[in-house]
Structure formats: C-alpha cells, structure tokens
Amino acid sequence: MNVKNRTLFIADNLDIMQGIDSQTVDLIYLDPPFKSGKQWKAPIGSPAEGAEFKDIWTNEDVKDGWYSEIAEQYPHIHQIIQAAESTYDHSMMIYLMAMSIRLIEMHRILKYTGSIYLHCDPTASHYLKLVLDSLFGKKNFRNEIVWQRASGRAKGSQFESRSLGRDTDNIFHYSKSETFTHNKVTQSLTEAEILEKFPHTDSNGRRYNTQTPLFCQPSMGARPNLCYEYKGVQNPHPSGWRVSKEKLIKMDEAGDIIWREGKRPLRKSYAGQYAGKLIGSLWIDVPIAAGKERTGYPTQKPLALLNRIIKASSNEGDFVLDPFCGCATACVAAEKFQRQWIGIDISPDAEVITKIRLDEASEQGALFSPIQISDVTVTSEPPIRTDTESHATQQKKLPNYAIHKNYLYGEQEGFCNGCRDHFKIRNLTVDHIVPQSKGGTDHPKNLQLLCHTCNATKGKGTQEKLIERLKTQGVI
Numbered sequence: 370m371n372v373k374n375r376t377l378f379i380a381d382n383l384d385i386m387q388g389i390d391s392q393t394v395d396l397i398y399l400d401p402p403f404k405s406g407k408q409w410k411a412p413i414g415s416p417a418e419g420a421e422f423k424d425i426w427t428n429e430d431v432k433d434g435w436y437s438e439i440a441e442q443y444p445h446i447h448q449i450i451q452a453a454e455s456t457y458d459h460s461m462m463i464y465l466m467a468m469s470i471r472l473i474e475m476h477r478i479l480k481y482t483g484s485i486y487l488h489c490d491p492t493a494s495h496y497l498k499l500v501l502d503s504l505f506g507k508k509n510f511r512n513e514i515v516w517q518r519a520s521g522r523a524k525g526s527q528f529e530s531r532s533l534g535r536d537t538d539n540i541f542h543y544s545k546s547e548t549f550t551h552n553k554v555t556q557s558l559t560e561a562e563i564l565e566k567f568p569h570t571d572s573n574g575r576r577y578n579t580q581t582p583l584f585c586q587p588s589m590g591a592r593p594n595l596c597y598e599y600k601g602v603q604n605p606h607p608s609g610w611r612v613s614k615e616k617l618i619k620m621d622e623a624g625d626i627i628w629r630e631g632k633r634p635l636r637k638s639y640a641g642q643y644a645g646k647l648i649g650s651l652w653i654d655v656p657i658a659a660g661k662e663r664t665g666y667p668t669q670k671p672l673a674l675l676n677r678i679i680k681a682s683s684n685e686g687d688f689v690l691d692p693f694c695g696c697a698t699a700c701v702a703a704e705k706f707q708r709q710w711i712g713i714d715i716s717p718d719a720e721v722i723t724k725i726r727l728d729e730a731s732e733q734g735a736l737f738s739p740i741q742i743s744d745v746t747v748t749s750e751p752p753i754r755t756d757t758e759s760h761a762t763q764q765k766k767l768p769n770y771a772i773h774k775n776y777l778y779g780e781q782e783g784f785c786n787g788c789r790d791h792f793k794i795r796n797l798t799v800d801h802i803v804p805q806s807k808g809g810t811d812h813p814k815n816l817q818l819l820c821h822t823c824n825a826t827k828g829k830g831t832q833e834k835l836i837e838r839l840k841t842q843g844v845i
C-alpha cells in the first residue's frame with residue numbers, strides 16, 4: 370500500500386484512486402452522491418479542468434474521454450450506460466458513467482480477498498447493480514442489504530400520493546473473488562424474542578430454555594468415549610452424551626441440569642449466554658444517526674451501520690477505504706476496530722468534520738485507542754503508484770483511439786488534416802495536435818487524423834510547422 374494509514378485526501382476520488390497501487394485495499398465502503406452536481410469536477414488534464422460542474426457535464430467534455438474508454442475496454446458497461454440513457458434519461462447516463470469510471474478504479478485497487486459495499490437508493494440502484502455485476506462478476510454478488518433508514522409511515526403530502534413511503538436504502542455487497550474475508554455478524558434478540566426463545570425463569574430471575582439436548586442423536590453414530598453413566602443415567606443408544614463427564618459434572622454443580630424421574634435430564638440454556646442470532650440482509654435495527662452522533666452533514670450514516678460492515682468484511686490491520694467519506698463515519702468505525710483507513714472527499718469541509726469527529730470519539734473512549742489530530746495526514750496530492758503499471762503508463766493508454774478515429778473521420782470527411790488528400794480510414798492515423806510531450810491531452814478537440822506521410826512529417830512539431838513545410842514542398 371502506497372498510502373499511509375489515516376490519510377484524508379481532499380480531492381476528486383478518481384484522481385486519488387488512480388494513484389493507489391493495485392490490490393492494496395481490503396474493504397471499500399462508498400455512499401456516493403446522486404446527481405449532486407457541484408461535488409464533481411473535471412478530470413485533471415482535460416480541457417475542462419478547474420471548470421464548474423454545470424459547464425462540464427456535457428457530451429462534448431466528459432463523455433468523449435470516458436465514454437470511449439468504457440466503450441473500448443468495458444463494452445458491457447458501455448451497453449448498460451446506453452440503456453440507462455434510453456430507459457431513464459441523459460442524467461442517469463452521465464451519473465452511471467461517472468460512477469463506472471470510479472468503480473473500475475475501485476475494482477483494481479481492491480485485494481482479491483476484499484469486499485466493496487455500495488450504498489445507494491432505489492433511484493439508481495438497479496442501474497448500478499448491472500455495472501457491479503459486469504465489473505465484479507455475478508458470482509461475486511454477495512448481498513443486497515436493505516436498510517430501513519426511517520420509520521415506515523408516509524407523512525404529510527405523501528398521503529396524497531399513490532405510492533408507499535420510501536424509507537429504505539440499498540447496500541450492495543460484492544467480493545472481488547470467492548475467497549473473501551467474512552466474519553459472522555450476530556445481533557441481539559429483542560425483548561419479545563427473548564421471552565419467546567427463553568420461556569422459563571430460574572430462581573435468580575434468569576431466562577432459560579431446555580431445547581439443547583444432553584444426549585447425542587442416534588444418527589450421530591457410536592461415540593464410545595461419551596458413553597458413561599452419571600447419577601444412574603445413561604443414553605440407551607451408543608451415541609452417548611453431548612459432553613464429557615467432567616463437563617457434565619460441572620454443569621450439574623452449577624445447577625444447569627434438571628433431573629426428572631424416569632425421563633431424560635434437561636439442560637438449561639440461558640438467554641444471557643446466547644451468542645446472538647445471525648443477521649440477514651434486512652436491517653431494521655440500525656437507527657439513523659441522532660443526538661450526539663449527529664454532525665449536521667446531510668447524508669450522515671450511523672456509526673452502527675459502518676461498525677457492522679467493517680466487522681463483517683475486514684480484520685484487524687486491514688485497509689478500509691471510503692472514497693466519499695463525508696463526515697468520516699467509516700474512519701471512526703475503522704479506528705474503533707483497529708483497521709487502517711483512507712478517506713477521500715472533494716469538499717474541504719471534510720477535513721474539519723473528520724478531525725472533530727475523531728477528536729470527540731477519542732474523548733468519549735469510542736475508539737480502540739485515542740488518536741491525536743496530528744496522526745491524520747490531510748492532503749490534496751494524489752499518491753504516486755509504486756507498482757509496475759504506473760499512473761503515467763495507465764494514462765497514456767487512454768482513451769481509446771478507435772472510437773475517436775471513426776468520429777474524426779466523419780468530422781474531416783475522410784481528408785487528411787495536413788495535405789488535404791482523401792484517404793481510406795485505415796490509411797489515416799490519430800495525431801495529437803499539441804503533442805503529449807508538450808502537454809497536449811487526449812481530448813477529442815486535441816486530436817486529428819493525418820495520413821502516414823503527414824504524421825511522419827509533423828513528428829513532434831506543431832501543426833503550424835507542418836502546414837508551413839507542406840506549403841514549402843508545394844503539397845498545398
């Protein structure tokens with residue numbers, strides 16, 4: 370991992386993730402904004418860099434670079450994005466493209482034993498699931514967690530509407546492979562469930578049941594070492610007792626066995642010793658962040674939600690990444706369970722909120738051990754990849770020129786942009802008008818088609834010099 374534990378990046382997460390080494394992150398939780406315009410900005414190196422959101426989310430800017438990259442390298446995602454445009458609208462297409470390009474990076478930096486949890490709502494969830502299936506593989510879809518974030522009642526004007534109240538979020542869990550970290554997560558029983566599951570009360574007021582048998586089932590076969598007599602009682606079948614004689618004596622001395630004349634003895638199982646029930650994918654027991662926990666951040670997720678995810682899908686020392694970390698709930702949960710973390714948020718406010726939250730959690734003793742504000746590194750600089758496929762080579766491969774070539778061929782109507790002769794498409798090459806070595810980008814506005822001769826003549830020179838030379842040669 371080429372990023373230090375406890376690093377908070379204030380930047381576009383795409384730029385940051387492109388700088389993180391492949392297969393270094395154990396768990397990614399993301400709660401991306403949906404169509405919340407201002408939080409996005411143009412990719413570095415694009416002509417729109419530094420531009421405001423509303424100026425860049427147009428076909429001419431974002432679409433050309435990413436769209437063609439996705440079309441070439443991820444044709445299935447390309448089809449999904451197109452389908453989103455025709456079935457929903459253009460904004461969904463733009464949203465999916467922005468998400469896909471980021472999910473591609475997340476998939477790359479995730480370890481093979483890692484997991485990703487994508488938190489969304491039904492507006493985009495079905496579209497996002499297609500992208501995730503395509504990227505992670507349907508075999509690696511683990512769960513769709515449905516989290517009830519509000520009470521189920523429709524209120525106010527919703528009574529007028531003819532739909533039910535919308536009170537749930539969807540969290541998709543995908544693993545990168547079939548060998549992934551999974552820790553069992555249990556949940557305590559409700560009051561009513563305790564009464565039902567543990568119907569008896571002993572003299573000390575402890576709830577218990579007698580459902581766990583003391584004898585092994587005959588189907589378990591003969592177990593000679595568990596065949597013994599105690600207080601004149603023995604399993605008539607050679608499958609024997611459930612426990613060793615020493616353990617049985619201890620249980621008896623503790624008063625945990627009920628002896629019955631002529632019947633099998635019963636074992637008391639106490640509610641207080643119950644490990645909890647395994648949780649399913651419907652989460653109705655995690656209330657929204659409230660009271661002291663509330664930071665005022667609009668889409669704050671409760672700590673209990675992140676605690677559960679982090680416990681289930683990571684181990685101590687693992688790296689947790691939240692690329693839309695907002696008010697740092699995932700970072701606090703990671704500290705609590707001794708995980709390492711990286712947070713990314715485009716808003717400079719995240720720095721203050723993160724520090725306040727970690728500080729408060731430290732003071733309240735909510736973290737595994739208190740941390741100092743100085744332990745957190747805050748930066749806007751993308752990391753530099755140290756693995757073989759560097760950021761620079763990755764960038765050079767993009768975008769895909771085959772798509773641009775067709776587009777440019779149409780634009781130039783088949784003529785070379787130097788000598789003005791007409792050529793078949795295969796005899797033209799894609800050229801950077803301002804060479805890449807001089808800072809020219811892959812944006813279509815910086816691309817043109819030249820014939821092989823003109824391309825060779827231009828070399829790393831400027832377009833002006835090419836035209837000058839062609840004039841001198843009498844070509845034009």
Ligand SMILES: [Zn+2]
Binds near residue numbers: 786790819821823824
């Ligand atoms: Zn030419």
